[in-house]
Amino acid sequence: xxxxxxxxxxxxxxxxxxxxxxxxxxxxxxxxxxxxxxxxxxxxxxxxxxxxxxxxxxxxxxxxxxxxxxxxxxxxxxxxxxxxxxxxxxxxxxxxxxxxxxxxxxxxxxxxxxxxxxxxxxxxxxxxxxxxxxxxxxxxxxxxxxxxxxxxxxxxxxxxxxxxxxxxxxxxx
Amino acid sequence: xxxxxxxxxxxxxxxxxxxxxxxxxxxxxxxxxxxxxxxxxxxxxxxxxxxxxxxxxxxxxxxxxxxxxxxxxxxxxxxxxxxxxxxxxxxxxxxxxxxxxxxxxxxxxxxxxxxxxxxxxxxxxxxxxxxxxxxxxxxxxxxxxxxxxxxxxxxxxxxxxxxxxxxxxxxxxxxxxxxxxxxxxxxxxxxxxxxxxxxxxxxxxxxxxxxxxxxxxxxxxxxxxxxxxxxxxxxxxxxxxxxxxxxxxxxxxxxxxxxxxxxxxxxxxxxxxxxxxxxxxxxxxxxxxxxxxxxxxxxxxxxxxxxxxxxxxxxxxxxxxxxxxxxxxxxxxxxxxxxxxxxxxxxxxxxxxxxxxxxxxxxxxxxxxxxxxxxxxxxxxxxxxxxxxxxxxxxxxxxxxxxxxxxxxxxxx
Numbered sequence: 001x002x003x004x005x006x007x008x009x010x011x012x013x014x015x016x017x018x019x020x021x022x023x024x025x026x027x028x029x030x031x032x033x034x035x036x037x038x039x040x041x042x043x044x045x046x047x048x049x050x051x052x053x054x055x056x057x058x059x060x061x062x063x064x065x066x067x068x069x070x071x072x073x074x075x076x077x078x079x080x081x082x083x084x085x086x087x088x089x090x091x092x093x094x095x096x097x098x099x100x101x102x103x104x105x106x107x108x109x110x111x112x113x114x115x116x117x118x119x120x121x122x123x124x125x126x127x128x129x130x131x132x133x134x135x136x137x138x139x140x141x142x143x144x145x146x147x148x149x150x151x152x153x154x155x156x157x158x159x160x161x162x163x164x165x166x167x168x169x170x171x172x173x
Numbered sequence: 174x175x176x177x178x179x180x181x182x183x184x185x186x187x188x189x190x191x192x193x194x195x196x197x198x199x200x201x202x203x204x205x206x207x208x209x210x211x212x213x214x215x216x217x218x219x220x221x222x223x224x225x226x227x228x229x230x231x232x233x234x235x236x237x238x239x240x241x242x243x244x245x246x247x248x249x250x251x252x253x254x255x256x257x258x259x260x261x262x263x264x265x266x267x268x269x270x271x272x273x274x275x276x277x278x279x280x281x282x283x284x285x286x287x288x289x290x291x292x293x294x295x296x297x298x299x300x301x302x303x304x305x306x307x308x309x310x311x312x313x314x315x316x317x318x319x320x321x322x323x324x325x326x327x328x329x330x331x332x333x334x335x336x337x338x339x340x341x342x343x344x345x346x347x348x349x350x351x352x353x354x355x356x357x358x359x360x361x362x363x364x365x366x367x368x369x370x371x372x373x374x375x376x377x378x379x380x381x382x383x384x385x386x387x388x389x390x391x392x393x394x395x396x397x398x399x400x401x402x403x404x405x406x407x408x409x410x411x412x413x414x415x416x417x418x419x420x421x422x423x424x425x426x427x428x429x430x431x432x433x434x435x436x437x438x439x440x441x442x443x444x445x446x447x448x449x450x451x452x453x454x455x456x457x458x459x460x461x462x463x464x465x466x467x468x469x470x471x472x473x474x475x476x477x478x479x480x481x482x483x484x485x486x487x488x489x490x491x492x493x494x495x496x497x498x499x500x501x502x503x504x505x506x507x508x509x510x511x512x513x514x515x516x517x518x519x520x521x522x523x524x525x526x527x528x529x530x531x532x533x534x535x536x537x538x539x540x541x542x543x544x545x546x547x548x549x550x551x552x553x554x555x556x557x558x559x560x561x562x563x564x565x566x567x568x569x570x571x572x573x574x575x576x577x578x579x580x581x582x583x584x585x586x
Contacts, residue, residue, distance in 0.1 A: 030280050032519045061410060062548035064533045080520055087428045112410025115556055138237040138585055147245055154249055
């Protein structure tokens with residue numbers, strides 16, 4: 001991980017390379033360096049970090065979705081960047097509200113984001129604009145709601161067996 | 174049929190099949206569905222395959238059939254009760270799932286793991302890596318038609334499971350790793366049994382190679398199939414043996430050591446062509462290197478506590494409960510409420526048998542995690558299947574699935 005100073009230097013370079021409003025903050029917590037980014041400039045920041053930064057972060061290892069329920073904006077999308085050359089990690093985080101959450105896709109920069117962005121869409125409802133195949137991936141295609149949101153209740157959904165199928169009228173609607 | 178040996182090699186006999194598109198009059202594409210219940214899909218994986226004749230032109234993996242919402246269930250469990258849940262994600266490498274979750278929580282708690290616990294973890298991780306690779310080679314060889322290997326692989330994996338039963342009481346999903354260390358010290362006799370296992374495995378690996386590596390059918394089926402350029406693999410986020418078989422020596426045990434791996438002397442095997450044969454050889458060699466790590470870990474196993482002394486995180490020893498009121502209170506608090514983790518988030522990653530296994534944990538200050546997300550290597554690696562199988566014969570496509578080694582419990586979680 002870059003240390004707290006290194007993180008500030010990265011943030012400074014991103015501000016110069018992409019724009020002042022792109023970086024909204026930095027967080028260094030428990031050896032985990034996080035760069036907070038405005039949702040509309042996620043793509044630009046990740047493209048800048050991949051191609052133009054003097055210390056490039058050329059690999060995207062993971063995309064996480066997360067719901068910070070009491071906090072606003074509620075939803076977060078994390079991009080875990082990796083530099084194989086320096087064996088170092090950087091986390092880029094963006095926050096979006098729960099109403100009509102939209103983030104530009106990074107699939108064309110990092111093809112690995114294909115499944116992972118679909119998973120975030122499936123679980124949290126964050127729409128990745130420009131993704132070639134923005135469909136649910138783990139839940140059934142006709143499923144309603146976004147199950148990993150914190151206000152989505154656990155359980156309460158009937159499990160369909162042969163014996164109770166007639167008792168659950170038109171569950172297939 | 175004659176008793177003569179194969180004068181014309183397997184590939185040559187299919188000379189009528191061409192890998193090139195057939196042209197205007199033959200460009201009819203056939204879409205067939207493989208799975209979700211098909212023995213060669215290694216679980217409930219559905220593959221929507223577009224064929225031109227016998228050539229695979231495109232594959233769309235469709236997943237989610239064993240999605241059980243484990244990540245959602247984790248949000249309703251105390252930290253120490255999450256461990257059995259995450260172990261059931263990638264059900265062949267349960268020690269790794271527990272390890273990465275514990276690492277993430279320990280990082281949030283800033284909890285130091287005693288050295289003996291780290292070494293015990295490494296012993297179990299490497300045993301689990303061998304067990305996972307053994308099951309892989311058993312099923313992969315079965316897909317190619319070498320059924321003997323299935324019995325051999327499962328037989329020898331049982332030896333590793335016996336060791337898990339000895340140390341943790343269970344053969345699968347042992348819940349042996351705890352936040353702060355391991356649940357119990359290894360019992361007397363464990364070391365001796367493990368040394369026996371190591372000695373056996375060196376011989377058995379030679380036997381596998383003599384069964385497969387000199388088998389003409391195996392070589393013809395695996396050599397030169399499923400090649401993906403290393404740049405494509407990197408862009409797709411593929412890690413683990415698949416990446417190393419393509420010649421990229423990326424292994425988190427060496428690159429970003431955790432749990433004391435930097436103290437061990439082992440090599441990272443890499444392939445040269447990146448075909449299915451290299452994937453097979455890399456995994457075989459990884460088993461040998463795991464045996465080397467095991468030998469060193471048993472030789473140098475340090476003395477000391479096997480779990481952290483911090484009573485706010487780890488249960489007090491059983492005998493203290495009878496004499497110490499404080500131990501009783503700690504025990505009661507830990508079992509009823511669990512320990513609290515200060516608010517924050519982190520990402521930990523380790524090298525599982527299939528690649529980078531990452532765990533993101535968000536703590537909100539309570540005794541339950543607000544979010545647990547696993548970056549499962551099978552889930553990410555599955556994206557490279559279309560690249561591997563494209564413009565190959567349908568039979569080679571099955572080989573590619575076998576050599577990709579996806580565990581659907583980990584893909585769907």
